[in-house]
Amino acid sequence: MGASAEFTMGDIERGEIEYGRFSLDWATVTVQRVDERPYRMAGAIDALLRHVQQRGVSVQEEDSVREYLQKFPDMIAVTESIIGIALRFCSARDLILSLYTDPEIDDTYLELSVRWEECDEAALEQILDASAAYLAGRRGWLQVTVDV
The missing domain is CATH 3.30.300 (GMP Synthetase; Chain A, domain 3)
Known part of the structure; x- marks a missing residue:
């Protein structure tokens, strides 16, 4: 599993997250990159x-x-x-x-x-x-x- 990273909602909405598959946990608004x-x-x-x-x-x-x-x-x-x-x-x-x-x-x-x-x-x-x-x-x- 890839490393966790914190992003703001603005990053997510603007698409400023590097490519890849992500799992979202909306309760804590964290994004974890899934190993591609x-x-x-x-x-x-x-x-x-x-x-x-x-x-x-x-x-x-x-x-x-x-x-x-x-x-x-x-x-x-x-x-x-x-x-x-x-x-x-x-x-x-x-x-x-x-x-x-x-x-x-x-x-x-x-x-x-x-x-x-x-x-x-x-x-x-x-x-x-x-x-x-x-x-x-x-x-x-x-x-x-x-x-x-």
């Missing part, structure tokens, strides 16, 4: 998933992917960038985004599967190099795998 991050993050995740699906990328277990992106918001931009790079070299029908759960250890991460037949080795190397660069210093993980 969850709303913006959900919108960004929806936009990402809609965008990649419109481009033809298959998203498996969409709810699981969505939950992972909510837990690791750094991966929203990373996923969009890596898929964008992969689409330069491969057909969208050859890309599958999913959530991988490691059966041996308690770990999950996003996985972008690329069909080998449709991408040459040089293209795959560029995708892998780009993903390593985008993932540096981020929370969460997106593994690019080759489906042979």
Whole structure:
């Protein structure tokens, strides 16, 4: 929850309050700013998933992917960038985004599967190099795998 702030009725009537969602308590005439991050993050995740699906990328277990992106918001931009790079070299029908759960250890991460037949080795190397660069210093993980 965001920090509380006091405003006058004049501020409210003139619209001089910074943007955001607010809860009003008219009994004490205080305004409390509601944290916008969850709303913006959900919108960004929806936009990402809609965008990649419109481009033809298959998203498996969409709810699981969505939950992972909510837990690791750094991966929203990373996923969009890596898929964008992969689409330069491969057909969208050859890309599958999913959530991988490691059966041996308690770990999950996003996985972008690329069909080998449709991408040459040089293209795959560029995708892998780009993903390593985008993932540096981020929370969460997106593994690019080759489906042979």
